[in-house]
Amino acid sequence: MTIATTSEHHQEHHPDLRVWGLLTFLVSESLMFGGFFATYLYLRGGAAVWPPEGTEVELFVPAINTIILVSSSFVIHFGDKAIKKNNVNGMRFWYIFTAIMGAVFLGGQVYEYATLGYGLTTNIFANCFYLMTGFHGLHVFVGLLLILGVLWRSRREGHYSATKHTGIEMAEIYWHFVDIIWIILFTLVYILTLF
Numbered sequence: 332m333t334i335a336t337t338s339e340h341h342q343e344h345h346p347d348l349r350v351w352g353l354l355t356f357l358v359s360e361s362l363m364f365g366g367f368f369a370t371y372l373y374l375r376g377g378a379a380v381w382p383p384e385g386t387e388v389e390l391f392v393p394a395i396n397t398i399i400l401v402s403s404s405f406v407i408h409f410g411d412k413a414i415k416k417n418n419v420n421g422m423r424f425w426y427i428f429t430a431i432m433g434a435v436f437l438g439g440q441v442y443e444y445a446t447l448g449y450g451l452t453t454n455i456f457a458n459c460f461y462l463m464t465g466f467h468g469l470h471v472f473v474g475l476l477l478i479l480g481v482l483w484r485s486r487r488e489g490h491y492s493a494t495k496h497t498g499i500e501m502a503e504i505y506w507h508f509v510d511i512i513w514i515i516l517f518t519l520v521y522i523l524t525l526f
Contacts, residue, residue, distance in 0.1 A: 353501050357508050360470070364512050367466065368519060371459045381524065382456040386449045388521055396439040397517050400471075403432035404510045407478070411503050417493040423485055426478050426499075429506065433475040440468050460520060467509070467516055474509050477502040 375381045382388065407429040413421030444461075451461040481502050484490050491499060 347497060349497055350501060350504070353504060357505070360508070361512075364463075364466070364515075367459075367463045368515065371463065371519060374455055374459060375523075378455075382460075383454050386447075386454055386457050386460075388460070388524055389443065389447070390521055390525070392439050392443050392446075393517060393521050396436050396443075397513065399432050399439070400436050400510055400513050403429050403436075404507055406432060407503050407506050411496070411499055414491055414496045414499050415493055419485055419491055422491065422499060423482060426482050426485075426502075430475055430478045430482070433471055433478065433506075437468060437471055437475070440464065440471075463516055463520060467512055470509050470512065474502070474506050477505055 406425055410422040410425030410429065413419075413425060449457045451458055481491075481498055484498060489495075
């Protein structure tokens, strides 16, 4: 084999499986959240009173947080649309806006934790509440890091373009996943506790 043949051999095109890898990871994360949700529903079904007295959830801040997080899914999509038009500055604008919304969501969650008046070990409801919302908050934080990573990499000229934007799409997919999980969590933990 000559040097030229070896060079050509190493330059052959391989399929980009990064998005497939992300989707596989998100399926595994969905199973973990599904386990949390199933356990929560099982425990709720076996309890005479749910949530136990003294561990009621407050709806105002989480409802505001829900509006912010769901809206951020639309905002991040505008960034994806911008890069597909080769508008790097537009993508940056929408990703910065999404990052701010994600940070506000996390701030709202910290505020909620500080004002609830009960902790992780108060009872089984409190334990489920903190584990599920905390695990989701961790995912929001990771999503925020991904968004900031996209913004950091976009500083390099030509790193992202209309034809080169896999990292942007992956950050968007992950962020949509975080939003979908929150909608389910909000429904189970906040809305259903009203009934």
